[in-house]
Amino acid sequence: MLTVLSNYIDSIRDNLRLDQSSEKEVIQELETHIEDEVKELRESGLSEKEAADTCLTLLGSAKMVARQIYEAHSQGSWTQALLAATPHILFGLLFALNWWQGVGWLLGMLVLVLVMAVYGWWRGKPAWLFPWLGYSLLPVVVAALLLLYLPKGWSWVAILVYLPLALWLLYSITVQTIKRDWLYISLMLLPLPTIAGWFLAIEPVNQLPEHWLQRMQDFAPWIGLTFLALGVTVATFIRVRRRWLRVSVLVFSGMITLTIVAYYTDGRLSIPAFLILMVVMLLVLLSPALVERTLRHSG
Amino acid sequence: MAKKNELIKGSIDSLLLCVIVQQPIYGYQIIKELERRSQGYFKFKEGTLYPALHRLERAGLIRGEWQTLPNGRQRRYYHITEKGLYTLVAKRGQWLDFLKAMNLIIQPAGE
Numbered sequence: 001m002l003t004v005l006s007n008y009i010d011s012i013r014d015n016l017r018l019d020q021s022s023e024k025e026v027i028q029e030l031e032t033h034i035e036d037e038v039k040e041l042r043e044s045g046l047s048e049k050e051a052a053d054t055c056l057t058l059l060g061s062a063k064m065v066a067r068q069i070y071e072a073h074s075q076g077s078w079t080q081a082l083l084a085a086t087p088h089i090l091f092g093l094l095f096a097l098n099w100w101q102g103v104g105w106l107l108g109m110l111v112l113v114l115v116m117a118v119y120g121w122w123r124g125k126p127a128w129l130f131p132w133l134g135y136s137l138l139p140v141v142v143a144a145l146l147l148l149y150l151p152k153g154w155s156w157v158a159i160l161v162y163l164p165l166a167l168w169l170l171y172s173i174t175v176q177t178i179k180r181d182w183l184y185i186s187l188m189l190l191p192l193p194t195i196a197g198w199f200l201a202i203e204p205v206n207q208l209p210e211h212w213l214q215r216m217q218d219f220a221p222w223i224g225l226t227f228l229a230l231g232v233t234v235a236t237f238i239r240v241r242r243r244w245l246r247v248s249v250l251v252f253s254g255m256i257t258l259t260i261v262a263y264y265t266d267g268r269l270s271i272p273a274f275l276i277l278m279v280v281m282l283l284v285l286l287s288p289a290l291v292e293r294t295l296r297h298s299g
Numbered sequence: 300m301a302k303k304n305e306l307i308k309g310s311i312d313s314l315l316l317c318v319i320v321q322q323p324i325y326g327y328q329i330i331k332e333l334e335r336r337s338q339g340y341f342k343f344k345e346g347t348l349y350p351a352l353h354r355l356e357r358a359g360l361i362r363g364e365w366q367t368l369p370n371g372r373q374r375r376y377y378h379i380t381e382k383g384l385y386t387l388v389a390k391r392g393q394w395l396d397f398l399k400a401m402n403l404i405i406q407p408a409g410e
Contacts, residue, residue, distance in 0.1 A: 025365075029326060029349065029375050036327040037345075060344030068350035072357065 002052045005034055008062050014296065015066035017181040018073055019124055026069055034059075067243075074246075076127050076238035084128035084238050087113060087135045088191065088231035096224025098217070110139060125180065127187075131234050133173065134188035140166050178292045185288035186250050187237065193254050193281035194226050197261035200277070201269040222264040226257040247286075254281040311351045312360075313394060314341065316379065316387040319361055323376040326352065352377060360386050 001009075009027060016023050034055055041051035059065065076084070090109060099105040117136035120129030144166055147158045177184050202215045216223075233253035237246050258277055262269045269277075318324060318332050326348055333341040355361045360383035363375045379387070 025375070026349070026353075028373065032325075032372065032374055033327050033345070033349075035372075058345045060346040062346075064344075065346035065349070068347060069353060072350045072353040075357075 001031075001034070002048060004052050004056065005038070008056055008059070009034075011062035012066045012069075015063055015070070017070055017183075019126070019180070021124065022073055030065075070243070071241040074243075075241045078239070080126065080128045081235040081238040084131050084187075085231035085235040087116070087131050088227050088234055091135070091191070092224040092227030092231060094224070095220040095227065098220055100216070100220065101213075125177075127184070127238055130177070130184040130187040131190070133177075134191065137170065137173070137188070140169060174291075175295070178288060178295060182288035182292035183243070183246055183250075185291075186247075186285045187234065189284050189288075190233065190250060190253070191227070191230055192284055193277060194230065194257045194261065196280070197258050197269065197277050198223055198226070200273055201261055201265040219265065222260065226260050229253065229257055229260070250285050251282065254278075254285055310394075311343075311347075312355060313387070313390045315348075315351060315355060316360065316383055316390065319377050320379045320384065320387055323364075323378045325374045325376050329377075355383070359383070 009031060012030065013023065013027055016026060018026065037055045037058065038048075038051045041054055042048065046054065090112070094100045094105060094109060113132055113135045116132040117129065120126060120132060123129075144159075144162060147155055147162055149155070150158055174185060177188070198219070202212065202219060230253060233249055236249050240246055240249065255278065258274065258281060262274045314333060315329065318329050318336075324332065329352075330345055330348060352361070352363070356363050356377070359380055361377045362380050363377050365373050366376050367373050
């Protein structure tokens with residue numbers, strides 16, 4: 001195949017953002033189409049280069065074709081939407097029904113999240129996997145923070161062993177996910193600004209842990225509400241086809257949940273903190289696009 | 300030209316189902332068949348064919364199957380499904396009603 005035609009196929013592959021098996025089928029089908037077309041044009045008397053140029057003109061822009069194929073494949077079923085929304089809904093219920101203080105519920109949730117993350121990863125990384133994957137990485141970060149509370153000396157040893165392993169895990173999952181589609185990283189990170197917002201709003205300065213627990217209890221229904229809102233967001237994300245709509249849904253949801261945090265905590269989240277969180281939310285949700293671009297340019 | 304493309308875009312699902320119902324057929328052959336049967340009227344960016352085919356497949360109206368040719372190459376042939384057949388009958392009916400109504404209005408009275 002001529003270089004211009006290979007470049008055309010590569011450009012479609014780069015912009016498809018489908019799972020590997022679908023991508024392979026789409027590319028194979030287009031390659032067969034190009035071979036048929038070029039063969040017929042050559043038989044009609046065109047040179048190899050003329051045939052390739054005519055074929056590309058007839059096919060149309062690679063980016064447009066890739067975008068349309070993406071939109072044809074991107075919409076998930078209602079079952080997938082429900083499956084993707086489930087970790088947020090469970091997390092929301094954990095607070096709304098005040099189960100968050102029960103070790104049994106927390107352990108059950110942790111096991112379910114890990115099982116679903118491993119199962120989804122093993123089953124070819126469908127779109128519903130990424131919210132589960134996001135929650136499954138939360139214990140990795142929390143464990144790193146808890147290491148700081150180990151007795152002196154031990155914490156340094158544990159950090160030296162644990163940190164590289166944790167960073168390697170986070171890095172390899174991020175790179176593999178971003179190669180597929182940066183939007184899935186945003187989907188994984190979606191609860192992060194909300195968690196940070198609640199943490200900043202609830203955290204008492206220089207106070208006993210009991211006060212912290214009391215505040216958690218006071219705000220639990222509203223914490224639950226924000227996670228239920230994230231569940232609705234994720235279900236909508238899975239159901240819409242167009243990328244710009246998917247990005248808008250994520251950003252809009254980030255703004256709504258942070259506004260809920262600010263509104264229901266009666267000014268405990270100051271205006272500067274709220275504005276900084278909004279900027280952080282935009283950075284968290286949109287920066288994976290820049291990372292993807294950098295990774296592609298670096299090879 | 301842009302208006303013609305818009306018209307084709309709006310009817311592409313019906314056009315594809317009409318061609319696929321005749322026989323199992325692959326992408327490039329669909330383009331040629333549409334061109335032949337419309338006497339050259341239906342010419343569109345070929346790249347837009349595959350998104351439409353994949354959309355119909357995901358909607359369960361057609362089914363794609365890979366077939367290996369004697370020379371070892373593989374081609375994806377599209378077959379109509381039962382759901383696709385029902386949809387085609389419904390679309391045909393709608394289209395004929397639409398045409399009848401359009402003709403009543405577009406053709407000057409007495410012709």
